[in-house]
Amino acid sequence: MFRICIEYTIIGCLAEEKDLTIQELYKRVGAKKIKVSLPNFYKIIARMVDSQILVKNNGKLQIHAMYLHFIVALAENVNKTYFSDNAYTINVKPWEQKTFTASSLYDLDIIWMNLLSQLIKKYPEETAYYYNSHPYHVLSITDKEKANMEEIGRGLETSYFLFWNDTFLDKYGSELFSMQGYTIKCITEPPFPEEGYFINIVGDYIIECVLPEPVTQHYKIFFDTVKSAQDFNIAMFSNIMKMKASCSLKLIHSPEHAKKMKQKIKKYFT
Numbered sequence: 001m002f003r004i005c006i007e008y009t010i011i012g013c014l015a016e017e018k019d020l021t022i023q024e025l026y027k028r029v030g031a032k033k034i035k036v037s038l039p040n041f042y043k044i045i046a047r048m049v050d051s052q053i054l055v056k057n058n059g060k061l062q063i064h065a066m067y068l069h070f071i072v073a074l075a076e077n078v079n080k081t082y083f084s085d086n087a088y089t090i091n092v093k094p095w096e097q098k099t100f101t102a103s104s105l106y107d108l109d110i111i112w113m114n115l116l117s118q119l120i121k122k123y124p125e126e127t128a129y130y131y132n133s134h135p136y137h138v139l140s141i142t143d144k145e146k147a148n149m150e151e152i153g154r155g156l157e158t159s160y161f162l163f164w165n166d167t168f169l170d171k172y173g174s175e176l177f178s179m180q181g182y183t184i185k186c187i188t189e190p191p192f193p194e195e196g197y198f199i200n201i202v203g204d205y206i207i208e209c210v211l212p213e214p215v216t217q218h219y220k221i222f223f224d225t226v227k228s229a230q231d232f233n234i235a236m237f238s239n240i241m242k243m244k245a246s247c248s249l250k251l252i253h254s255p256e257h258a259k260k261m262k263q264k265i266k267k268y269f270t
Helices: 006-016 022-031 038-050 065-082 105-122 136-140 142-153 168-177 213-225 234-242 255-269
Strands: 054-057 060-063 096-102 127-132 158-164 182-187 197-202 205-210 247-253
Touching: 006 022, 006 038, 006 060, 022 038, 038 054, 060 065, 096 105, 105 142, 105 197, 105 205, 105 234, 105 247, 127 255, 136 142, 136 168, 136 234, 142 168, 158 168, 158 255, 168 182, 168 213, 182 255, 197 255, 205 255, 213 234, 247 255
Parallel strands: 127 158, 158 182
Antiparallel strands: 054 060, 096 247, 127 197, 197 205, 205 247
16 A cells, blocks of 8 residues: 555654654654665755645754645545546446456456455445465565455454465465454355455455466465465565456446355354
8 A cells, every 4th residue: 555655654753743853753654664764864854845735944844735635635526536436437237247357467456456346435433254265375475465454344344264275375474464453264165265265255246267277287386386475475475466468357236246255265263
């Protein structure tokens, strides 16, 4: 999410408290787990001051008033365009579906997170249900995936997450994924396909993805053979997410089907 970007983090810190010295701001940015050297931090601040994003008075920093006016106007336009009743990308009629495509699983993940974010906006305080054949994403892009899912989890009551099965990498990935708001299980007899399959259910909507066969087979080699952290080549594993392959997911609006899919996952947590 945006907190991994230095500039957004700087703005966020100054939104919480103004009139900070560069040293004070540097400490606050560091506390948010953003790594940047102090000399580079000074350069970034100088660029933001020059761009009239920040203003420096008597050695202390604030967000520039012109930039604040821009942010307020931007927020108003975003609210009209993206958050009005008829603006949702997920505004699919009951018992209809929409397909989204991308040239890699990595690019598809961006679309995926956008849809999930809209679903939690549409169904605040709901319980979400997830099934992944394996913890592909968190093993490939751990920090990004955890940041995304933590953000999504904040808008939900709780989330149930199933992984198949109990290989070393499944257990290792589920431990990496462990975070507040998510109850996670690895199971050996899944209610859905054992390889290359994802399903997310929030409210009356289902997000479903079947990975292309070449991607599934590349991943399967790792899950079948890796027996320890020392054997795990994370660079090679991560490259699978970016390999060129026609990837797609379906957004399905079906209250009846969603209810049935929820029950299939929920039974493992009762």
